[in-house]
Structures are given as structure tokens and as C-alpha cells.
Amino acid sequence: MTTEADLPELDPVIHAQPRLRVTVILAALEPEDQITFPRLREMVGMTAGNLSTHLRKLEDAGYVAVTKGHRRRTPVTYIALTRSGRRALEDYTTAVRALLGPPNPQREDSP
Amino acid sequence: MSSKSDQPNPTDRPALEASLALVDAQRTEAIRSLRVNPVPILAAWGVAWLVGFGGFYLASSKGPGPFVANWVAALVLGALFAAAVAMSVGQGVWHGRGVEGPSRRVSAMYGWSWGLGFAGLYGVIMGLSHAGLPSGLLPLAWSGGSLLVVGLLYLTGGIVWGDNVQYGLGVWTLVVGTASVSAGVPGNFLVLSLAGGGGLLAAAGLAQTTGSRRSERLRADS
Numbered sequence: 127m128t129t130e131a132d133l134p135e136l137d138p139v140i141h142a143q144p145r146l147r148v149t150v151i152l153a154a155l156e157p158e159d160q161i162t163f164p165r166l167r168e169m170v171g172m173t174a175g176n177l178s179t180h181l182r183k184l185e186d187a188g189y190v191a192v193t194k195g196h197r198r199r200t201p202v203t204y205i206a207l208t209r210s211g212r213r214a215l216e217d218y219t220t221a222v223r224a225l226l227g228p229p230n231p232q233r234e235d236s237p
Numbered sequence: 238m239s240s241k242s243d244q245p246n247p248t249d250r251p252a253l254e255a256s257l258a259l260v261d262a263q264r265t266e267a268i269r270s271l272r273v274n275p276v277p278i279l280a281a282w283g284v285a286w287l288v289g290f291g292g293f294y295l296a297s298s299k300g301p302g303p304f305v306a307n308w309v310a311a312l313v314l315g316a317l318f319a320a321a322v323a324m325s326v327g328q329g330v331w332h333g334r335g336v337e338g339p340s341r342r343v344s345a346m347y348g349w350s351w352g353l354g355f356a357g358l359y360g361v362i363m364g365l366s367h368a369g370l371p372s373g374l375l376p377l378a379w380s381g382g383s384l385l386v387v388g389l390l391y392l393t394g395g396i397v398w399g400d401n402v403q404y405g406l407g408v409w410t411l412v413v414g415t416a417s418v419s420a421g422v423p424g425n426f427l428v429l430s431l432a433g434g435g436g437l438l439a440a441a442g443l444a445q446t447t448g449s450r451r452s453e454r455l456r457a458d459s
Contacts, residue, residue: 151267
């Protein structure tokens with residue numbers, strides 16, 4: 127029997143659709159790589175203001191590291207997923223899968 | 238703070254399913270956007286070898302031909318190789334734009350290795366030529382030497398990116414290089430065209446099937 131108390135918790139920071147998408151994109155980068163703000167914005171298809179807001183929430187949660195640097199005297203903003211951000215995404219998908227069904231559903235078993 | 242819809246509801250099945258589907262779709266799209274797809278690059282090189290070296294075979298007076306002028310064959314080979322280089326470099330730059338970090342450094346170093354390898358080969362062959370290597374042997378020195386460089390770089394790519402198809406292509410290229418030298422002129426051009434170009438096209442086909450299988454597995458795992 128599953129009671130309400132047994133249900134795995136879903137991280138509200140990651141659960142919100144736009145932030146889930148940003149997190150998945152950052153998780154697709156190679157380890158230790160970072161991405162510039164304009165490229166991320168292009169991939170996620172949001173306005174700059176919107177993306178900044180979501181990035182701030184992810185940064186506040188410690189899931190995303192934002193660093194500002196310079197390239198040829200132009201300021202550049204780099205974004206990367208932190209270790210706890212990667213962990214949070216894994217925990218979230220594990221929790222969603224656990225809520226949706228048995229822990230090891232075999233595809234062959236389904237009718 | 239967050240709106241109501243942002244608050245997760247663990248019992249809302251459709252919403253959870255939508256979330257999982259979003260993760261899968263976004264991951265697939267991100268990988269497609271960030272990673273270079275080897276299939277069109279291998280195919281472009283395959284066509285360049287097949288047609289380019291095939292042209293040199295058809296231009297040779299020692300073979301069944303000549304059917305085309307030497308300068309036409311050289312022009313076609315040059316144009317096809319230039320296009321394939323531009324495509325390979327362009328793809329890397331396009332997919333990697335706005336990304337910085339260790340993976341970019343590795344890609345850049347790998348790209349430079351091709352130029353350095355061929356510069357080294359040029360130096361060796363020029364040196365041999367000055368030392369008295371008969372000019373009739375130059376085509377063999379070039380085909381054998383180039384394929385050694387290309388084969389080793391495909392092996393390297395296979396090691397760096399854990400890509401079995403690329404590693405296998407490296408092994409095949411080394412075999413083709415040896416065979417091309419044994420074949421002599423103009424048979425070496427036929428070997429480069431059919432075995433070399435054919436190998437590249439086969440690798441493109443293999444990369445296509447393993448690539449789609451990999452993304453299927455990724456979807457099944459997540």
C-alpha cells in the first residue's frame with residue numbers, strides 16, 4: 127500500500143517546465159563544459175528576461191553556476207550545471223518514474 | 238513566488254507523464270544541437286574519395302584510359318576535398334558555438350592534428366624527393382603516407398570519443414593504404430577510390446544505424 131507519506135517528493139525548482147528544459151540542456155553538455163547565455167537562449171527559445179529569471183532560481187538553488195568573463199573585451203556570461211544540479215535532475219526523473227509505475231517495468235510485460 | 242501550476246502534484250499522472258516526455262524530447266534535441274553528426278561528414282569524404290581518386294585512375298594513361306584530362310581530375314579532387322574539409326570544420330564550429338571547456342579544446346586539438354599530420358608528411362616526402370626518390374614513386378609515397386596519417390587520426394578519434402565505427406574505419410584505412418602501395422600506379426587510385434571511398438561510405442551507413450540505435454536506447458533508459 128502506498129500512502130501519501132510514501133510518495134517521493136518532486137523538486138519544485140526543477141519541476142517547472144522552463145527550468146526542467148534548461149536543466150536538461152545543461153546536462154547534455156560534456157563534463158566541465160559551459161555554454162554562453164545567447165546559445166542557451168537560442169536552444170531553449172525564451173526571451174532573455176525570462177531565461178534570466180529562471181536561471182536566477184536555479185542559481186539560488188545551487189543547481190546552476192553563472193560566471194561572467196570577457197572574450198575580446200566583450201563581456202560573456204557562461205552557464206553550467208553544478209554537481210548538485212545534475213544530481214537534482216537525476217533525482218527528479220527517478221522520482222517521476224517511481225510515481226508513474228513499478229520500479230522496473232519491463233517493456234515486454236506491458237500488453 | 239511560483240505559480241500554482243509550478244507546484245508539483247505527485248498524483249497528477251498526465252502531468253508526470255508529460256514531464257518525463259519533455260525530458261526525453263529536450264535531451265534528444267539538445268544532443269542533436271550540441272553534437273556533431275558524423276554521418277554527413279563521412280558521406281562527404283566517401284564521395285570525395287570515390288569520385289576524386291576514381292578520376293585520377295580514369296585520367297591515367299597507364300590504365301584503361303585516359304578518359305579525362307589530368308588537370309580535370311586534379312581540379313575535381315581538389316574541389317571535392319576542399320568541400321569536405323569545409324564541411325567537417327564548419328560542422329564542428331557550428332555545433333560548438335557558444336560552448337567552452339575541455340571538450341572544445343579536445344576538438345580543436347584534434348582538428349589541428351590533421352593539418353600537422355599532413356604538414357609532416359609533406360616535409361618527409363619532399364625530403365625523400367630531394368634525396369633522390371624517383372618521381373614515379375611519388376604517387377605511391379603520397380597515397381601510402383596519406384592513408385597512414387588518415388588511418389592513425391581515425392584511430393585517435395575512435396579512442397578520444399569512444400567511437401567503435403571510427404576506430405574500425407582507422408584500421409580499414411591502414412589496410413587500404415598498404416594495399417594501394419602494393420597495387421602500384423594507377424591501380425593505387427582504384428584502390429583508394431573503391432576500397433577507401435567505399436569504406437568511408439560504409440562507415441557513414443554504420444554510424445547512421447548505431448547512432449539511431451543509441452538514441453533509442455537513451456530514450457528507453459530515461
